[in-house]
Amino acid sequence: MYMHTKTAEALRVMHDGKLPINLIFLIEGEDETRGTSISKFVTENAVKLKADMALVSNTQLYALSLPTLCIGLRGLVDMELEAVSPDRDLHSGLSGGAAPNPISGLMELLCKCKDVTSSIRIPCMYDDVAAPAPVERESWKGLPFNAEEFLREEVGASELIGEAGYSVLERVWARPTMEIHGIAGGFTDAGSKTVIPSRAVAKISFRLVPNQNPQRILKSFGNFLQYNAPIGIGIQLRVLSAAPAVLVDPNHPAIRIAAQAFSDVFGEPTVLTRNGCSIPVVGDFATHVGIPTVLMGFGLRDDGLHSPNEKYRLENYYTGIMTIAHLFEQLGEQYCPMA
Numbered sequence: 001m002y003m004h005t006k007t008a009e010a011l012r013v014m015h016d017g018k019l020p021i022n023l024i025f026l027i028e029g030e031d032e033t034r035g036t037s038i039s040k041f042v043t044e045n046a047v048k049l050k051a052d053m054a055l056v057s058n059t060q061l062y063a064l065s066l067p068t069l070c071i072g073l074r075g076l077v078d079m080e081l082e083a084v085s086p087d088r089d090l091h092s093g094l095s096g097g098a099a100p101n102p103i104s105g106l107m108e109l110l111c112k113c114k115d116v117t118s119s120i121r122i123p124c125m126y127d128d129v130a131a132p133a134p135v136e137r138e139s140w141k142g143l144p145f146n147a148e149e150f151l152r153e154e155v156g157a158s159e160l161i162g163e164a165g166y167s168v169l170e171r172v173w174a175r176p177t178m179e180i181h182g183i184a185g186g187f188t189d190a191g192s193k194t195v196i197p198s199r200a201v202a203k204i205s206f207r208l209v210p211n212q213n214p215q216r217i218l219k220s221f222g223n224f225l226q227y228n229a230p231i232g233i234g235i236q237l238r239v240l241s242a243a244p245a246v247l248v249d250p251n252h253p254a255i256r257i258a259a260q261a262f263s264d265v266f267g268e269p270t271v272l273t274r275n276g277c278s279i280p281v282v283g284d285f286a287t288h289v290g291i292p293t294v295l296m297g298f299g300l301r302d303d304g305l306h307s308p309n310e311k312y313r314l315e316n317y318y319t320g321i322m323t324i325a326h327l328f329e330q331l332g333e334q335y336c337p338m339a
Helices: 002-014 036-044 102-112 134-141 147-155 168-173 214-228 253-266 280-289 314-334
Strands: 054-056 068-073 075-084 177-185 199-208 234-243 271-275 293-295
Touching: 002 314, 036 280, 054 280, 068 253, 068 293, 075 102, 075 214, 075 280, 102 177, 102 199, 102 214, 134 271, 168 271, 199 214, 214 234, 234 280, 253 293, 253 314, 280 293
Parallel strands: 054 293, 068 271
Antiparallel strands: 075 199, 075 234, 177 199
């Protein structure tokens, strides 16, 4: 956001106190706490926010010095799944073998959600999944992607997993996923306590792709959980947030102008990618304001997002200001407001 602020400051100096386009700044700080305030604000202030396009710089360059526009984001359904039974903690010596164990039941239920090939077994999960457009697939082929390098430098595991028949980029950008983020329950302190706990909780999420309806997926998931719940285990599903995936038309005038502006500054053709992450406000802009979002970010894939020592390259910060300034000037000269 500070790149955008400094861009406006620089352009006002360059253009005698004026800007080449009209700007509305919308800034929020709840990215890691569900972002409910900004979604509510956009919904209630669609007329006030009316514009020709939005600009969000929360994405990355695919590689250093490679101009990159992201045109697709996965949606996100964030949930808590709780297993309960019995009504209090029990002694495993007195009740083990007869009393249901919520941790075991929760693990059993979660294991039923995916098979050994990483395919999700929840009915209707893949019904509405749209394949990437040919222009996207062609753009992805030209990316400097190496699966072994990705495994070694970005994943740090012994092997990659995922659905058979799909490339790594398709699996992380254009296929739905289910992940377990944490499980809590029972006794986990130092020492021993042979307890059968009364409850266990798992934090889980779905990443959805364009055309998938979060509410339809949630209804199917709820039915799946109730049908497959282990004997004696009560199941409660709490939805923390739900946002659909977003796909921006690569032929939209704003995208074409942004791609050219990116190329002008970097001296390389702009590539079109997707991002496996979610930026729910992009969907809010499309749904409630009716505008496309240009996802022009300047981070790098090794910035360590959500990790210790997360970074942002200073050179990219300054290049970002220059690129966004050039974009705004080009928009002022070329862009015709959509009817």
